[in-house]
Amino acid sequence: MEMDRTKPLFAEKCLAGRVAFVTGGGSGIGLGISHAIAAAGAKVVVASRKKEKIEAARDEIRATSGEAIAIQLDVRDYESVSQAVAQTVAEFGGLDVMIANAAGNFVAPSAEMSANAWRTVIDIDLNGTFHCCRAAYSALKASEHGGRIIAISTMRALEGWPGCAHAGAAKAGIMSLMRSLATEWGPDGIRCNTVAPGPIDGTEGVRRIYEEKGRLATEIASVPLGRLGQVSDIANAILYLAGPGGDYITGTDLVVDGGRDRKRVIVAQNAPTVA
Numbered sequence: 001m002e003m004d005r006t007k008p009l010f011a012e013k014c015l016a017g018r019v020a021f022v023t024g025g026g027s028g029i030g031l032g033i034s035h036a037i038a039a040a041g042a043k044v045v046v047a048s049r050k051k052e053k054i055e056a057a058r059d060e061i062r063a064t065s066g067e068a069i070a071i072q073l074d075v076r077d078y079e080s081v082s083q084a085v086a087q088t089v090a091e092f093g094g095l096d097v098m099i100a101n102a103a104g105n106f107v108a109p110s111a112e113m114s115a116n117a118w119r120t121v122i123d124i125d126l127n128g129t130f131h132c133c134r135a136a137y138s139a140l141k142a143s144e145h146g147g148r149i150i151a152i153s154t155m156r157a158l159e160g161w162p163g164c165a166h167a168g169a170a171k172a173g174i175m176s177l178m179r180s181l182a183t184e185w186g187p188d189g190i191r192c193n194t195v196a197p198g199p200i201d202g203t204e205g206v207r208r209i210y211e212e213k214g215r216l217a218t219e220i221a222s223v224p225l226g227r228l229g230q231v232s233d234i235a236n237a238i239l240y241l242a243g244p245g246g247d248y249i250t251g252t253d254l255v256v257d258g259g260r261d262r263k264r265v266i267v268a269q270n271a272p273t274v275a
């Protein structure tokens with residue numbers, strides 16, 4: 001039985017008084033996250049390269065969910081990330097939650113992938129995530145709620161990702177980075193985790209990696225719960241980690257994939273399975 005998505009899962013305004021920064025917050029999963037945390041009372045910064053996209057998201061959030069500003073940046077450029085964090089602190093008075101969601105990916109067999117294609121994805125996903133963490137460190141350390149870094153990864157990274165070796169390596173790197181920072185920055189009160197989505201309905205990721213390649217049905221068949229995830233499934237995981245639910249959680253991955261990764265492990269071990 002499907003759950004009733006109209007029921008609130010968290011206390012109303014559970015993020016009131018917090019400021020959250022969402023890279024790639026103007027589309028797909030990031031846009032859903034931005035809406036959810038604004039509706040929960042956080043002030044939201046929507047940040048990415050395309051001005052028209054983040055301004056449209058900002059206006060949509062202001063009209064329906066809560067408070068938001070848009071800041072243009074390229075996560076590959078440390079200075080632009082650093083300036084965006086400074087602008088956030090100047091306009092909103094601080095920063096409590098950094099959500100490193102921006103990413104680039106495309107299917108490219110490694111034997112045909114150019115060095116620049118490899119570098120581009122590593123630069124956006126892995127270097128971009130480090131830039132966000134590093135630029136936000138001082139502000140997160142000063143957070144009265146305990147700072148949060150939540151990076152979006154995927155368990156595909158840990159199984160090897162044929163056809164997307166660049167993104168697989170970058171996301172595995174992000175998972176390692178969160179574990180390192182959890183230990184280094186725990187004494188500063190900063191919680192560092194990943195949220196690891198499975199395939200999420202209606203997103204650019206699913207369009208590029210599965211739909212365009214005619215692999216969507218196969219992918220859905222590999223999910224024990226028998227469906228794609230919804231953007232709201234990921235937004236709920238973020239609300240949990242960004243708010244009081246995440247107070248004592250650091251250095252781990254919150255896997256939101258309908259059991260896809262568990263099924264992979266069982267198949268790999270050749271253990272009996274019902275599906």
Ligand code: HXC
Binds near residue numbers: 114115116120154206
């Ligand atoms: C092979 C490609 C390619 C493709 C780009 N390149 N697309 N190679 N197949 N489809 C190569 C280019 O030829 C170039 O190499 C190099 O990559 C850089 O390309 P640019 O177009 O100059 O890069 P840029 O303008 O910086 O754009 C970055 C991008 C783009 C990643 C290439 O697609 C983008 O902006 N993506 C953001 C949105 C996105 O990807 N969303 C999906 C996220 S899904 P040469 O050698 O020619 O110079 C995700 C996980 C999904 O992350 C998981 C599903 C379960």
Ligand code: NAP
Binds near residue numbers: 200206
């Ligand atoms: P998406 O809509 O394409 O989101 C990617 C966002 O990143 C875009 O808003 C893009 O905005 C931004 N971005 C890309 N390059 C950037 C850069 N250099 N600097 C700043 N911003 C940049 O795709 P999505 O499918 O929702 O993916 C969101 C996240 O979820 C990614 O981390 C992805 O790896 C992860 N994920 C997705 C799925 C899925 O099923 N979709 C599954 C697992 C993990 P601009 O173009 O304006 O810069």
